[in-house]
C-alpha cells in the first residue's frame with residue numbers, strides 16, 4: 046500500500062511552538078491557579094480577581110489550559126482536571142510543581158540561550174553572570190528544602206518502580222548516594238520492612254533528610270550520612286543507589302563516583318544507577334537526550350548517557366555483571382553487581 050496522504054508541517058510546528066503550551070502551564074503553576082481551584086471551582090472573573098490578573102488574554106489562556114487537559118470547564122466555572130488536582134495543587138502531598146517552579150524561574154529563560162551554549166560549550170545558567178546557584182541554594186534552608194522536595198517529585202515514579210522490580214529480598218542494607226530529602230530510601234523502607242540504611246548527601250541536607258524520614262516514622266531504620274562524594278569515601282551497604290547523580294558530572298568524575306561505589310560495596314553487592322538513561326541507538330528517548338542538553342545549560346561538563354555507556358564504565362571499574370532495566374516513562378536503571 047502506498048501512503049497517499051500529503052506530508053503536512055503540523056508536527057514540526059507543534060514542536061517549534063511547543064513553548065507556548067509549556068509556558069502557559071508554567072505561568073499557571075507560578076500564579077497558583079491549580080492550588081486556588083483545589084479549594085472550589087471559580088469563574089474567570091473570580092479567578093482574575095483572586096490572582097490579580099486583568100481580562101485581556103486571560104480567558105483565552107484559561108481555555109487553552111482546558112484544551113491541554115489541565116483544567117475542566119463546566120458552564121462558566123473552571124476546575125482542576127483530575128491530573129492537575131493530584132499533581133499541581135501545592136497543598137497536595139503528590140504535588141510535582143516544585144520542579145516546574147524551578148523550570149519556570151530558571152530553565153525557561155536559560156534555554157533561551159541554547160544557541161550560545163551550542164556555540165561555546167559553556168553553561169547558560171547563573172554561572173554566566175559569575176554567580177553560583179547551588180552555593181547560594183545550600184545557604185538558604187527554605188529554598189534548599191523546596192529544591193530537595195522538587196527532586197522527590199522528579200524521582201517518585203522511579204523510586205516506586207525500583208521498590209517493586211529489584212530483588213530486595215536478597216539484601217539487607219541500602220544507602221542512596223546524593224539522596225536529597227530521601228525519596229528513594231523512604232519508598233524502599235516503606236515497601237520492604239527488612240531493609241535499613243539511609244541517605245548520603247552534603248551536610249547542609251541533613252536536617253531536611255531527617256525531617257522527611259521522620260514524617261514517615263522511619264527514623265529508626267534510615268539515617269543520614271553527611272559527606273562530599275568527591276572528598277570522602279562512600280558508606281558501605283549491600284546496595285548503593287545513584288539517582289540523577291552521574292549525569293551532573295564529566296566522564297572522569299563519573300568514573301571516580303563509580304569506582305568509589307565499587308570500593309564501598311561488599312562482594313555480591315549491587316549499585317543501582319537510575320535516571321533518564323538514553324536508548325543505546327540514541328534515537329527514541331527524547332527526554333533523556335534533551336536532559337543531556339539541559340546538562341550543557343546547567344553544568345560545566347555533565348551529560349546523560351546510554352545503558353551501554355554506563356555498563357562499559359561499570360565494567361572498567363570492576364563490576365562483574367550489569368544489566369539495564371526500564372522503570373517508568375523515560376527512566377531506566379542500570380544495575381551493576383560486584
Ligand SMILES: C[S@@+](CC[C@H](N)C(=O)[O-])C[C@H]1O[C@@H](n2cnc3c(N)ncnc32)[C@H](O)[C@@H]1O
Pocket residue numbers: 196197199200222223224225226228245246247250272273274275287288289290
Ligand atoms: C539532582 S539531585 C538528585 C537527588 C536524588 N538522588 C534524586 O534522584 O531525586 C543531586 C543530589 O546530589 C547531591 N550532591 C551534589 N554534590 C554532592 C557532593 N559533592 N557530595 C554529596 N552529594 C552531593 C545534591 O545535594 C543533591 O541532593
